[in-house]
Amino acid sequence: MRPLLARFLRSGAGRVGIGVLVLVGLFVGLVPALSSADPDAIDFTLRNQGPSGAHPLGTDYFGRDLLVRLALGGRLSLEISLLALGIVLVVGFCYGAVAGMLPRRLDDAAMRLVDAALAIPRFPTMVIILVIAGLRTNVGTLVLALAVGGWMIPARLVRLELVTLRQRHFVTAARAVGVGPVRLVVRHFLPNALGALLIAAFLELPALVLMEAFASALGLGINPPTPTWGNIAYDGLDYRDTWEVFIASAAIAVFAIAANFAADGLQEALEPRRDAVVPRRFLRRLVARVSR
Amino acid sequence: MIRYVARRLLTAVLVLLITLFVTFMLMRGIGGTPFYPAEGYSIPLYLQRELTAYYHLDQPWPVQFAVYLWHIVRFDFGPTLSYRDQTVTAVIHGGVPVSLELAGLATALALLLGLPLGLASTLRRGGPLDVAATTVSTILLATPVFLFAELGRDDFVAKWNLGELGWSGPRSAWLPVITLALAPAGYVARLVRAGAVDTLSEDYVRFAHAKGLRRGRILVVHVLPNSLTPFLSAAVPTLALLVTSAFFVERVYQVPGAADAFITAAERRDYPLVLGLTAVLAAIVVLASLAADVLAAALDVRLREDRR
Numbered sequence: 220m221r222p223l224l225a226r227f228l229r230s231g232a233g234r235v236g237i238g239v240l241v242l243v244g245l246f247v248g249l250v251p252a253l254s255s256a257d258p259d260a261i262d263f264t265l266r267n268q269g270p271s272g273a274h275p276l277g278t279d280y281f282g283r284d285l286l287v288r289l290a291l292g293g294r295l296s297l298e299i300s301l302l303a304l305g306i307v308l309v310v311g312f313c314y315g316a317v318a319g320m321l322p323r324r325l326d327d328a329a330m331r332l333v334d335a336a337l338a339i340p341r342f343p344t345m346v347i348i349l350v351i352a353g354l355r356t357n358v359g360t361l362v363l364a365l366a367v368g369g370w371m372i373p374a375r376l377v378r379l380e381l382v383t384l385r386q387r388h389f390v391t392a393a394r395a396v397g398v399g400p401v402r403l404v405v406r407h408f409l410p411n412a413l414g415a416l417l418i419a420a421f422l423e424l425p426a427l428v429l430m431e432a433f434a435s436a437l438g439l440g441i442n443p444p445t446p447t448w449g450n451i452a453y454d455g456l457d458y459r460d461t462w463e464v465f466i467a468s469a470a471i472a473v474f475a476i477a478a479n480f481a482a483d484g485l486q487e488a489l490e491p492r493r494d495a496v497v498p499r500r501f502l503r504r505l506v507a508r509v510s511r
Numbered sequence: 512m513i514r515y516v517a518r519r520l521l522t523a524v525l526v527l528l529i530t531l532f533v534t535f536m537l538m539r540g541i542g543g544t545p546f547y548p549a550e551g552y553s554i555p556l557y558l559q560r561e562l563t564a565y566y567h568l569d570q571p572w573p574v575q576f577a578v579y580l581w582h583i584v585r586f587d588f589g590p591t592l593s594y595r596d597q598t599v600t601a602v603i604h605g606g607v608p609v610s611l612e613l614a615g616l617a618t619a620l621a622l623l624l625g626l627p628l629g630l631a632s633t634l635r636r637g638g639p640l641d642v643a644a645t646t647v648s649t650i651l652l653a654t655p656v657f658l659f660a661e662l663g664r665d666d667f668v669a670k671w672n673l674g675e676l677g678w679s680g681p682r683s684a685w686l687p688v689i690t691l692a693l694a695p696a697g698y699v700a701r702l703v704r705a706g707a708v709d710t711l712s713e714d715y716v717r718f719a720h721a722k723g724l725r726r727g728r729i730l731v732v733h734v735l736p737n738s739l740t741p742f743l744s745a746a747v748p749t750l751a752l753l754v755t756s757a758f759f760v761e762r763v764y765q766v767p768g769a770a771d772a773f774i775t776a777a778e779r780r781d782y783p784l785v786l787g788l789t790a791v792l793a794a795i796v797v798l799a800s801l802a803a804d805v806l807a808a809a810l811d812v813r814l815r816e817d818r819r
Contacts, residue, residue: 335526338747340796342755343773343789350777350785351537429655436657437758437774452657456763461665468658475653 226488233484239477243470247293256284258291259444267460276466280458283444285451289466292446293474299358299447300427303365307423308416310366311373316404318374319381330378333371341368342430349439356441364434365427373419380412414489421482425475432471515808523801530793531583535576538782588787593779599787602772607791609678610761610768614753616688621695621749628696629703633711633730644700651697656756659690660763668764676765687764691756695749706741710734740810746803750796 227233251258256274265282268274276285318329345364352360384390384407393407428448434440435449436456443450448467455463563569567578582588588599628648632641663686667673674686710716711734719729754770761771769788776784 331522331525334522335529338526338797338800339530340751340754340792342751342758343792346758346773346777347534347537347785347789350780432655433657433755433758436655437762438778452655456657456661459661459665459669461661464658464661468655471655472650472653476649479653 223488227484230484230487232480233488236477236480236482236484239473240481243293243297243474243477247290247297250290251287251294254284254287254290256287258283258287258446260284267458269462277462279451279454279463280460285463285466288446288451289448289470292448292451292467293470295358295441295445296428296431296448297474299361299365299431300424302358302362303369303427303431304420304424306362306366307369307427308373308420311370311419312377312409312412312416314370315374315377315379316381316408319378319385319408320400320404326378326382330375333374336368337371339368342433344368345430345434346437346439349434356439358441361431361434361440365430369423369427372423373416376415376419377408377412380415381408384408384411414485418482418485418489421478421485425478428471428474428478432467512808516805519801519804519808523797527793527797530797531580531790532576534786534789535579538786539572539575583790588790589783591776591781591784593776593781593784599784602784603769603787603791606767606769606772606788609766610757610770613678613684613687613691613760613766613768614750614757616684617691617753618695618749620688620692621699624692624696625699626703628700629707630730632700632704633707633734634726636708645704648697648700648704651693652701654694656690656694657759657763659693660759663687663690664763678766678768683764687760687766690764691753691760694756695752698745698749698752702742702745706739707734709741710737713737740807743803743807743810747796747800750799754792754796 227237260283262278262282265274265278266280268278268282270277274284274286276289279285279288314329314333318326318333321329345368348364348367349356349360352364381404390403390407393403398407431440431447432449432452435447436452438453440449440453441447443454448471452464452467455461455465455467560569567575570578586600588603591597591599591602594602625648628644632644635641663674664676667686668676675683677683678687707730716729716733719733724733757768757770758774760766761768762774765771769791773785773788773792775781776788
């Protein structure tokens with residue numbers, strides 16, 4: 220792992236990406252603890268103020284401090300996205316692993332299902348799920364709605380890795396000494412698929428953050444007054460406060476770009492032959508994900 | 512080729528069926544019956560039974576699904592719950608053409624903006640023009656669309672009176688179209704750059720250089736056509752990107768399109784309308800992906816072999 224980390228940090232994109240991600244993490248983690256402002260305290264005498272010493276990012280329509288709300292909102296947005304990412308990776312891994320271990324016919328059928336699932340637009344699906352969840356949208360339903368459209372790409376990656384590795388001698392050797400399918404997957408396939416999964420995770424995370432924001436900005440997210448980045452944008456759109464929409468969007472954009480840079484650095488570190496000559500394709504992949 | 516198209520068509524139908532089935536089951540999963548005696552009044556039992564039979568609700572779910580499919584095939588989605596005296600079909604007829612017009616114009620604009628932006632990058636890789644173009648396309652892509660929509664509505668329309676809300680002529684159309692086109696433009700620029708760079712490193716391009724062809728000619732004659740295939744495979748993500756953005760664009764600019772109807776229906780829990788719009792959207796997406804795949808296969812023989 221050591222040389223991988225070193226290689227990762229050597230790549231400019233990776234360094235910048237991980238640096239910014241750490242900064243976002245610090246912002247989200249420390250600001251609410253350090254600030255004395257109450258994120259939900261309503262004070263109409265402070266309505267829609269610009270940035271000032273007391274409120275570095277100003278206040279919203281209800282006179283709430285936007286800095287604290289942005290930090291707390293980011294914390295919740297990231298928590299939701301990370302939970303969804305966890306589900307996506309676990310489900311994707313299991314599905315891919317099972318498909319890869321199945322006989323050819325069934326494997327084919329399983330992958331056809333993935334193709335079909337990939338063809339369904341992701342965001343409208345999410346909207347429908349949130350509609351069905353009704354007005355009771357909470358962290359759980361939001362996480363679930365986010366995760367539903369994401370498991371296919373990790374599943375594909377894992378299965379591809381399995382199918383490629385299946386022919387290798389070390390797998391035959393392991394089978395010969397009587398290693399069962401579960402152990403085979405966990406001990407022999409998982410470590411090999413880890414790199415691809417890690418890249419996929421760094422690409423999926425900003426897509427999840429973006430989609431949480433989109434859903435919440437349409438009013439389908441966690442109920443107010445709890446802030447998330449999307450809810451802050453929703454408030455801004457609702458009360459026509461461009462500044463509020465701007466800070467939420469900026470936070471999302473910074474996070475998305477940083478995560479993709481990190482994914483890029485990882486890619487360079489894991490597949491050194493592809494660096495330099497090939498341009499960054501991260502946004503292409505990002506879009507392919509968001510839009511699904 | 513015919514076999515490929517046939518197989519692809521079969522997959523498309525399958526995808527459509529799965530989508531409809533899943534939405535159908537989800538809607539059923541909400542539970543309840545529409546004719547339950549509500550508070551304050553009750554429907555006579557014989558009427559309840561009659562209504563239940565009329566809507567096939569006394570049948571097992573496979574029959575219900577079959578009936579539902581049969582209605583969809585005839586483009587009959589039933590009445591809406593939230594618009595009085597309107598059928599879902601009428602709402603779809605009203606909204607979908609507007610959305611298609613908006614999306615079509617936005618796609619054209621996205622190509623118009625994105626192609627030069629992407630080609631500017633390829634002229635001199637790593638040069639200032641490339642860096643500038645890449646930065647622009649990155650920002651266009653990573654910025655959530657609601658920021659652009661908010662800027663358009665509050666500054667361009669409300670403050671400077673440069674446009675108007677709604678959907679009536681160019682004065683109201685130009686802002687939604689531009690807003691909707693921005694993210695796809697960034698995407699197109701990215702695609703062109705990546706595709707052209709891949710193609711530029713091919714041997715036949717080096718050969719063209721060696722023959723002494725001018726760079727402009729190489730770019731237009733040799734590189735561009737061969738960068739088209741990834742373009743086609745990007746058609747569906749682009750469409751999905753447009754759909755996602757359209758939710759905000761139509762809402763913020765008060766464009767009476769299908770995406771806005773979808774969100775309104777979602778907010779009012781108008782399930783038949785949500786179902787109907789989902790079916791139409793799924794059909795559009797599936798058809799687009801089918802067209803893109805077939806076109807790509809027509810352009811590139813190699814694609815016919817591997818099944819995607």
